[in-house]
Amino acid sequence: MAPTELHASDPQPLANWWQPRRLSEQGCWHLGIGPLSIYLERTQGEWLVGQQRHPDSELLHQVVQQPLEARPDDITFQRYVFRKAPLDFCLQPRLMDRAVVVKTRQPVFIPPGESINFYISTPLCVRLLLGSQVQLQEWPVLRLSDTWFGPSTRIGELCYAAKTHARHSLDEVPLRPHRAVTPLTISNQDKSILSIDKVSLPVPLLSLFERSDHTLWTEAVTLVHQAEQPLAKFKIERKLPLGIQASQRISEPREQVEKNALVRAFAGIFSD
Template structure:
């Protein structure tokens, strides 16, 4: 178990194969003369079967030569890498396993977890060498019509509102989604879009990865429904450290969308 993977700078020995396991991802790392090679594979296509502990270890011999390598050459010999957790490079559309309704004039927080996108950096560099999902999500279209919307990833959620019932899964990032239904009728939560580009990642004292709270306010006039990223962090992030940056800076920290784009 690598407890501090997300905060450490990791040193690698030349001519040695290292294996990093995160979720379904198995990443094989080799340091050569002024060159890094990376090979990777996935253990499973079942998103619920990826609860192995995160582990980085040196192997006794080279393995997985059957996998195509990704080569990164550089002028100066670099012996260290940093691994950082990010959210997906597209929004994730999460669908409940069973129908979920929120009555009128109710507010509830649902906890949705999504797979880590593993970002690999040279120390001091802002742009990653490589990014890999720790689980391969399928694509889906999210929007009210074929010509209005965006290409996203598809995932599932259980709709847990009790934090104690949330499984401890080291390969996933928890996003609290606070939903307020000020509409006149029940709100059926058929799909929830997580705007991954806008969310930072925090590591709390329990070594859990979290994002800020995504707040969704549904008004009587559905066109005035809004999404906001709350500035105040969830109580579970007390003494948390910021370990992953959002892909897109949003100075206003406010995303406004219609109800069509939230629950289509």
């Protein structure tokens, strides 16, 4: 895809901010993606790159693209030097590099033989690419807390803890430019009731897709709980859910999933 020339724009609720673009040598370009602002400046032989995060919640649903006469003085810029600086850049959305643990609004009880559907949104990372895919930096849009997910300090894995909820209805999911939505099915194939208060979503195993309205989605995921099994069967559906049409794949998984994979997915499990 040919790079797009940059022009000033008003804040947009949703926009395909990941398209390749061309930056002139005049002034500084500001791109605000939810709470993350990225500042870019190019000269003949270098790129200057800066970033900051905004706590203002009013910015969370907006994409801002605008030229600035000069780069901000209160931001530290990193300098990348080239014999001849590339003209084009691309800000590529990526899923997080660890599983993300989300809490349900309250403990969820799934009777034997039942399945439930959730929609989980997780924050993105943004990767800066120049020219022919020269990667300069990658930033998480939100700084998430580390959390250990497992029954003990010896068994489990290091994950991110996200301040979000597993939504039961798609209508309840706020669509934001810095998050991706994963349709999740949890199936209880045990003979006992399954209780869940946290779910670990292995986002490094998932791809990222753009829907026609410029929202970002992953494939649908199914987690199957079986009797006396601390790990869940993990299945990636190779198509998006009914009613969700993706125009293109934006990024590949960070890791490849094994066939018939088992993952540590649930916390707060007990039998009744």
